[in-house]
Amino acid sequence: MNKIARKPATRGKPGTRNNKYVFAFGGKTDGNASMRELLGGKGANLAEMASIGLPVPPGFTISTEVCNHFYAYKESYPASLRGDIDSAIRQIEKQLGKKFGASGNPLLVSVRSGARDSMPGMMDTILNLGLNDETVEGLAAASGNSRFAWDCYRRFIQMYGDVVLGIQAENEEEEDPFHQILDRLKLGLGVESDGDLTTENLQDLVKKYKSLIRKKTGKSFPQDVIEQLWGAIGAVFKSWKNERAIIYRQQYGIPTEWGTAVNVQAMVFGNLGSSSATGVAFTRDPANGEKSFYGEYLVNAQGEDVVAGVRTPNPISFMAEELPENFRDLEKVRSKLERHFKDMQDFEFTIEDGRLFILQTRNGKRTGLAAVRIAVEMQRERLMTQETALLKIPAESIDSLLVPVFDIKALKAAQVIARGLPAGPGAATGRIAFTAAAAELEIKRGNKVVLCRTETSPDDLKGMLHSQGILTSRGGVSSHAALVARQLGKVCVCGASDISINYERKTLTAGKVVLREGDYISIDGTTGAIYKGMIESADSEVKRVLEGSLRQDKSYTFELFQTVMKWADRHRQLKIRTNADTPAMARQAVAFGAEGIGLCRTEHMFFEGNRIDYMRQMILAVDEVERRAALTKLLPFQKKDFVGLFRAMDGRPVTIRLLDPPLHEFLPHDDVVRRQLAQKLGVPLEFVIERIKALHEENPMLGCRGCRLGILHPEITEMQTRAIFEAAAQVLKGKKKIRVNPEIMIPLVGFRAELQDQLDIVHRVAQEVIQKRGVKINYLVGTMVEVPRAAITADEIAEIADFFSFGTNDLTQTTLGLSRDDMGSFYEEYQKKEIYSQNPFASIDQSGVGKLMTLASSHGRQVKSELKLGICGEHAGDPSSIDFCHRLGLNYVSCSPPRVPVARLAAAQATLRNK
Ligand code: ADP
Ligand code: MG
Numbered sequence: 001m002n003k004i005a006r007k008p009a010t011r012g013k014p015g016t017r018n019n020k021y022v023f024a025f026g027g028k029t030d031g032n033a034s035m036r037e038l039l040g041g042k043g044a045n046l047a048e049m050a051s052i053g054l055p056v057p058p059g060f061t062i063s064t065e066v067c068n069h070f071y072a073y074k075e076s077y078p079a080s081l082r083g084d085i086d087s088a089i090r091q092i093e094k095q096l097g098k099k100f101g102a103s104g105n106p107l108l109v110s111v112r113s114g115a116r117d118s119m120p121g122m123m124d125t126i127l128n129l130g131l132n133d134e135t136v137e138g139l140a141a142a143s144g145n146s147r148f149a150w151d152c153y154r155r156f157i158q159m160y161g162d163v164v165l166g167i168q169a170e171n172e173e174e175e176d177p178f179h180q181i182l183d184r185l186k187l188g189l190g191v192e193s194d195g196d197l198t199t200e201n202l203q204d205l206v207k208k209y210k211s212l213i214r215k216k217t218g219k220s221f222p223q224d225v226i227e228q229l230w231g232a233i234g235a236v237f238k239s240w241k242n243e244r245a246i247i248y249r250q251q252y253g254i255p256t257e258w259g260t261a262v263n264v265q266a267m268v269f270g271n272l273g274s275s276s277a278t279g280v281a282f283t284r285d286p287a288n289g290e291k292s293f294y295g296e297y298l299v300n301a302q303g304e305d306v307v308a309g310v311r312t313p314n315p316i317s318f319m320a321e322e323l324p325e326n327f328r329d330l331e332k333v334r335s336k337l338e339r340h341f342k343d344m345q346d347f348e349f350t351i352e353d354g355r356l357f358i359l360q361t362r363n364g365k366r367t368g369l370a371a372v373r374i375a376v377e378m379q380r381e382r383l384m385t386q387e388t389a390l391l392k393i394p395a396e397s398i399d400s401l402l403v404p405v406f407d408i409k410a411l412k413a414a415q416v417i418a419r420g421l422p423a424g425p426g427a428a429t430g431r432i433a434f435t436a437a438a439a440e441l442e443i444k445r446g447n448k449v450v451l452c453r454t455e456t457s458p459d460d461l462k463g464m465l466h467s468q469g470i471l472t473s474r475g476g477v478s479s480h481a482a483l484v485a486r487q488l489g490k491v492c493v494c495g496a497s498d499i500s501i502n503y504e505r506k507t508l509t510a511g512k513v514v515l516r517e518g519d520y521i522s523i524d525g526t527t528g529a530i531y532k533g534m535i536e537s538a539d540s541e542v543k544r545v546l547e548g549s550l551r552q553d554k555s556y557t558f559e560l561f562q563t564v565m566k567w568a569d570r571h572r573q574l575k576i577r578t579n580a581d582t583p584a585m586a587r588q589a590v591a592f593g594a595e596g597i598g599l600c601r602t603e604h605m606f607f608e609g610n611r612i613d614y615m616r617q618m619i620l621a622v623d624e625v626e627r628r629a630a631l632t633k634l635l636p637f638q639k640k641d642f643v644g645l646f647r648a649m650d651g652r653p654v655t656i657r658l659l660d661p662p663l664h665e666f667l668p669h670d671d672v673v674r675r676q677l678a679q680k681l682g683v684p685l686e687f688v689i690e691r692i693k694a695l696h697e698e699n700p701m702l703g704c705r706g707c708r709l710g711i712l713h714p715e716i717t718e719m720q721t722r723a724i725f726e727a728a729a730q731v732l733k734g735k736k737k738i739r740v741n742p743e744i745m746i747p748l749v750g751f752r753a754e755l756q757d758q759l760d761i762v763h764r765v766a767q768e769v770i771q772k773r774g775v776k777i778n779y780l781v782g783t784m785v786e787v788p789r790a791a792i793t794a795d796e797i798a799e800i801a802d803f804f805s806f807g808t809n810d811l812t813q814t815t816l817g818l819s820r821d822d823m824g825s826f827y828e829e830y831q832k833k834e835i836y837s838q839n840p841f842a843s844i845d846q847s848g849v850g851k852l853m854t855l856a857s858s859h860g861r862q863v864k865s866e867l868k869l870g871i872c873g874e875h876a877g878d879p880s881s882i883d884f885c886h887r888l889g890l891n892y893v894s895c896s897p898p899r900v901p902v903a904r905l906a907a908a909q910a911t912l913r914n915k
């Protein structure tokens with residue numbers, strides 16, 4: 001991933017000659033589309049377009065190597081550059097019959113930035129360069145339009161003053177000084193639009209601009225066009241390190257070593273009158289992917305006018321009437337670009353007095369839905385193969401076909417009150433509930449709820465289950481709230497530090513807005529936006545088809561979804577399982593294509609209804625007899641849950657993890673609940689408090705949890721095993737004769753002896769039930785690999801395990817010595833300093849944790865070649881981690897139900913990418 005910086009030390013050292021730094025396009029063309037590292041995306045594609053005969057104004061690209069040289073050697077250039085640029089300019093002059101800096105028919109150029117990946121608007125560009133007091137008259141004479149010439153001149157001085165000379169607004173509220181002058185002039189003249197300014201007005205403006213420059217810099221505006229050119233080139237290189245660009249690179253993980261190229265290109269003019277125009281177009285609709293021409297343009301305008309919003313541009317379809325011939329040309333360009341670049345293109349064009357020029361093209365940015373639709377349709381149009389189409393869809397895009405969405409019209413009218421971290425994608429709207437209990441109450445009344453908490457704990461699970469979405473004011477994207485939300489497929493916005501929640505007064509405050517419990521709130525887990533009030537939202541079409549409330553042939557989105565999934569299944573090698581604890585989750589996952597359960601967390605089964613009381617009774621028991629009594633009451637519930645799960649999975653493998661969390665997590669923190677519990681159990685409150693104290697652990701993550709619990713209290717393992725096999729027997733013997741394939745998983749094993757201890761219990765109880773019920777049950781017993789010691793001693797453990805499942809959440813915590821819930825204080829600093837390239841809890845730390853996984857896999861399979869390998873951590877839904885798991889040769893990945901489709905696609909892409 002991380003490209004090593006091309007160090008200029010050897011190649012571009014001052015004085016070392018014969019490096020090619022300048023690449024021409026538009027006449028004799030040196031570059032092509034594959035050279036984006038050297039020429040930047042813009043430069044490479046300008047060359048490519050020129051070479052396929054598209055009308056590109058001639059120019060040249062100064063390579064990214066020069067940028068690296070510029071920064072390595074105190075903002076200086078390779079010695080040969082000056083000569084190369086001189087001759088490149090001469091080339092253009094010859095081709096166009098114009099001269100740079102000449103008083104008759106002068107050549108004007110643009111100086112444009114352009115990095116390897118497009119960074120729209122982040123860096124600087126200067127237009128109309130080459131104008132001065134003399135050449136402006138030359139341009140006026142040559143074009144026969146002196147208003148146009150002076151319009152170009154004032155635009156140039158303004159851009160140059162801003163970008164090269166650094167004359168900018170003092171603060172964000174203020175307009176830049178050039179615009180202030182322009183506004184004052186227009187006000188004085190009583191004109192509204194720039195277009196109403198006469199030649200004389202523009203000449204006056206130029207005078208004013210020049211004196212501003214003299215005042216601010218102590219020097220006059222440079223009249224020497226060569227000086228202008230070098231000033232602009234330096235400014236564009238410098239803009240690689242402006243604040244905007246740096247922030248953008250951080251956001252998108254673009255290394256600073258890439259550098260930008262500089263493109264110098266002959267100007268064409270969209271501001272020559274009513275048969276001239278400039279615009280931006282997409283070959284297909286980037287919002288929904290539809291194959292329709294999309295874009296906008298302005299007549300008699302230049303460059304940024306379209307984006308800058310000086311005048312409202314027209315939709316591209318208007319061109320069919322206004323400039324019909326150019327529109328036909330543009331349609332041809334549209335299809336030529338697509339056929340050539342084989343992807344949706346976003347391109348810039350200018351019409352100069354009836355002649356069309358193309359100034360840029362790149363693969364267009366698009367929404368998830370558009371990504372899917374474009375890939376599928378381009379495959380159908382034979383523009384790409386199925387394999388290419390699959391690789392073109394960012395795996396995450398599939399998600400946007402599945403999540404509920406806000407109604408677009410309703411959204412426009414809504415008020416954003418704050419923003420948080422987008423942690424669970426989708427749209428949720430509902431009444432505010434500050435507690436799980438309040439949430440339940442609202443649900444019973446038939447209302448939708450958004451659970452709003454400062455942060456969440458396992459106690460809130462039930463409330464979360466019933467809510468449309470979860471909003472927290474604290475905690476990051478890997479906080480409990482976020483984790484569970486993703487697991488449940490809930491919409492979630494977390495860490496919204498601008499809101500404050502007061503549980504006592506039951507208020508949620510964001511700036512001046514105060515909302516109370518029961519008021520409506522809406523959250524967008526895709527963007528992190530929080531809105532006041534109710535916003536209409538709808539289930540995704542795909543979900544409605546899968547659930548049967550929408551007919552398949554009524555949804556094109558569903559057809560797209562099905563197509564991509566079918567293709568993906570054809571190519572992938574990894575099996576996709578799911579992490580599911582309830583029949584409902586299991587059914588949803590199966591509908592999404594899950595091929596088994598890779599993790600059923602049995603502790604989640606203890607929270608429902610009065611089970612929690614029996615659970616608490618079991619935990620508080622002073623001896624085995626009491627503990628067994630409580631467990632006996634829990635057994636039927638567990639059995640019933642497993643029956644449901646086995647039925648829902650219909651013969652697919654079901655991995656059940658025995659009780660994992662430390663027991664105190666099940667005990668109440670709250671005094672009132674403690675008192676109620678004491679009453680229910682008929683024990684004194686002091687006893688409850690004493691026991692809770694006794695169970696307290698300094699560091700529960702590393703305390704009595706996982707297999708340690710079952711080793712300390714074998715009766716828990718016995719009960720759970722009995723429940724599993726009783727359930728299996730019942731389902732097997734049921735009328736429907738459903739097959740059952742349980743895989744029992746022992747958590748937090750670090751020693752072979754730990755596994756052996758639990759294994760003995762599981763096999764003993766399993767055989768008891770099997771014999772008693774007279775059934776044959778195929779089952780496996782394996783272990784999680786989630787502490788480094790398990791990975792390191794994998795060969796020993798593999799001898800007695802049927803399978804390994806990498807629990808990468810804990811494996812990351814224990815390998816990095818880092819609690820997932822305590823990253824808040826330093827994570828941001830770590831990101832800034834790029835110490836973690838990614839959040840290690842979101843994407844596998846391949847060079848650290850990944851090494852342990854590699855070790856465990858190879859040692860495990862050396863001992864037992866048929867050892868089944870899987871992963872059930874959060875990472876199993878992350879595309880780049882899935883790619884890693886594929887390369888590791890795992891049998892399956894197991895992710896949350898809503899991530900199953902993403903995982904299917906990512907697994908196929910992993911196969912194709914690693915062929
Ligand atoms: P960005 O990368 O921010 O889009 P560009 O280098 O593409 O910046 O330039 C900004 C604007 O100037 C674009 O609208 C482009 O079409 C216009 N432009 C750039 N070069 C020329 C040129 N040679 N002739 C006419 N317009 C140009
Ligand atoms: Mg551009």
Ligand code: MG
Nearest residue numbers: 747786807810
């Ligand atoms: Mg674990």
